[in-house]
Amino acid sequence: MPEGHTIHRLARDLAADLLDRPVVASVRQARFADGARRLDGRVLTGTDAHGKHLFLQFDSGDVLYVHLGLIGAFRRHLLPAPEPSPNLRLRLEGDATAWDLTGPMVCELRDPDVVDHVAASLGPDPLRRGADPQRFVDAVRRSRKPIGALLLDQSVIAGIGNVYRAELLHLAGIDPNRPGTSVTEDEARTLWRLAGEQLRLGLKRNRIVTVPLDGRRLTSIRREDSWHVYKQERCRSCGDQVALRPVGNRTSYACATCQPA
DNA sequence: CGATTATGATTAA
C-alpha cells in the first residue's frame, strides 16, 4: 500500500517505536543477512522520508535505504512477535514492538549521502516542509506528456502513485490525457494543493480515503468505497461510467463527465 | 490450490 503517505507514516512510526535504543535485527532470507548482522545492536538515530523513499539512520553511520515498490510492506507487531514470513527481509525489534520488512524493491545499507542523492533526483514532495510548488507547476506546464503520466513521474512530484493520481485528477476535474502544456497555472497549483491535502490526510489516517466522510467513522468505510474513480465502475460523484485506460504505463481511471477532455 | 492482482520502478529489446 505504498504511496508517499505510507512512507512518511513509516518514518514517523518507526522512530516512535525504535529511536535511541539498540535494535535487534534479524532476517530469514539470506540475501540481507550481512546487512542485518551489521544493524544488530545498533541504535536508530533518525528516520526520513522523501517521496516513496525511506531512510533509517543508525549510530554506526550506516543509512538503511528502503523502497517498498509495489508489494513491499513494513508491518508492526507487538512483542512477542509472531513467527515471521519465510520471505522476511529484515526484522527490527525494539522494546515493545517488532517491524517486519517484506518484499521491498530496495533494502540496502548505504553511506549517509544517499539521502541527498535520492532527494536530488526527485521533484518536490508535498509532505516535506519547504517543498517548492513552482518546480512542480513549471515541470508540468513545460511537458507535452499527459498530466496523468506527469503525476506518476517522481522527478515531477514525489510521492504520488496510482490511487492518488486518479483521485487528484478527479478532484481537480482534469482529464488524465491532457498534455502538461495545456494545464493552466491555476490548475497546476490546484493539483499541488490537493496533493498536499490528500497526502496529509492519508498520512494522518494511514490510509487513502478521498471521499468525504460526512460524519461517518473511517472504520465504517469499506476499502472499495474509499475513492471516487479509482477501481470504481461508476463515478462516486456523478454516477457515470468510469473509463479505464493505460496512461503512463499504469491503468488510469477517470470520469468523462467530471473530467472533460 | 493455482491463478490473478496490486497503492512501483528499472532494464532490456
Next chain:
DNA sequence: TAATCCTAATCGC
C-alpha cells in the same frame, strides 16, 4: 513495448 523483480491477499475451481 515487454520483461523483470518482489510478496500476500483474494478469487474461482
